[in-house]
Amino acid sequence: MDLDWVQTFLVAAQEENFHRAAARLNLAQPTVTQQIRKLEQHLGMSLFERRGRRVVLTQAGRRFLGHARTLLDTFESGLDDLIRWHQGYRQRLGIAVSPLVATTVLPRWIRRFGAQHPQVEFDIQVMESRDILDSVLRQEAAVGLSRQAVRHAHAVCWPLYPDPVMLVAPPGSREAYPDLAALLQHLPVLSDNHPEYWDGILLSLRRRYPMVRSMRVTQVHVTIHWIQEGLGVSFLPASTVRTAIERRQLAVFPVPEDLPLPVAHTYLVHAAAPHVLAARFAELVRSDPGAGAIRA
Structure with missing residues (x-):
């Protein structure tokens, strides 16, 4: 049995149309029809029946569908393993x-x-x-x-x-705002991008700056981009912003000594x-x- 027949059978079962199956497989439609016919002859039973322009699986086709998927998956897995072995991976x-x-x-x-x-x-x-x-x-x-x-x-x-946490702001923030209070009056804190320390930081900030605004942004790379766009500030581990700081795409903003920052x-x-x-x-x-x- 040719595995190309099995691949064609699976695509035709999904599309329920030999013309669309041929387009997906980059084959001529007569080739698809021929491969399905050869598979049916090999198995000794019909796998599809026509209903207008559609082709739908027969009872035998539905029963064979799971086996066909397993057969193709097993072949592809074995081929992938053989290629990795040939490339030197053990x-x-x-x-x-x-x-x-x-x-x-x-x-x-x-x-x-x-x-x-x-x-x-x-x-x-x-x-x-x-x-x-x-x-x-x-x-x-x-x-x-x-x-x-x-x-x-x-x-x-x-x-x-240890990865010290720092307050990161848009470039030029240190020149634009005299202190943290002024910074937080203009920009929200982008929070919840780290699983450990945000509850404590927000609690400390709100005790000291009751009007501080926060915005939940759960992904670090999005947080960094938004800071660069001037949409907020955030407390981030140094390892995540080191390159952007060195390139002057972000600025480290000082915090008061009585506002201790955690270590991630x-x-x-x-x-x-x-x-x-x-x-x-x-x-x-x-x-x-x-x-x-x-x-x-």
């Missing part, structure tokens, strides 16, 4: 990572670990910090890199480098008994003294 390391970590320190660790273990293929799954523990427990990822501490009987959570952390999460590859990656991450070398 092991795969799944990493569940928050967007903040994925765009800051993870590339450094991937380069270092990849250089030491060229036979390892990485499977990077970017997700919110709150979902990382579940991914590790379900063994979808061997290692998690989160911005939120977790506790679980079957997992280990290691705090990594990145956390390494893995199973209580990790497999060898995960343990090696965890050792590299925990021993990297340069990952947190962030200068405000």
Whole structure:
């Protein structure tokens, strides 16, 4: 049985029209009709019946549909595995990572670990910090890199480098506003873009500046862009804004000494008994003294 017949069958079942199936597959319609006929002859039963301009699955076609999907998925999975093996990959390391970590320190660790273990293929799954523990427990990822501490009987959570939080404002803010009170009179605080520290910061701000306005913006990259557009200010970990500050796309705004700012952390999460590859990656991450070398 030709797998092209199976692919054509699946597309025709979705489209319920041989002409549209031919267009999706970049084939002539007679070719689609011929491949379906050959598959039916091979199986010894009809898979479609015509209803006007539509073609719909027969009872046999509906029963074969799930098997056809499994057959094609198995082939594609096997081909993908064979290609990776031919390229020199012998092991795969799944990493569940928050967007903040994925765009800051993870590339450094991937380069270092990849250089030491060229036979390892990485499977990077970017997700919110709150979902990382579940991914590790379900063994979808061997290692998690989160911005939120977790506790679980079957997992280990290691705090990594400290990441000082700073008040970030649009360029030129230090010249335009004499102090924090003046800044907050004109610009809202873009909040809730980190899973750990926002409740405490907002409480402290409202005690000192009762009229402060806040706007919930849950993604760091959106927060940074909005600050650059002059739409607000925010308290962000230094690692997330270092490059923009160096390029003068953002400005660090001073805060009063009696308004202490928190220190964020990145956390390494893995199973209580990790497999060898995960343990090696965890050792590299925990021993990297340069990952947190962030200068405000």
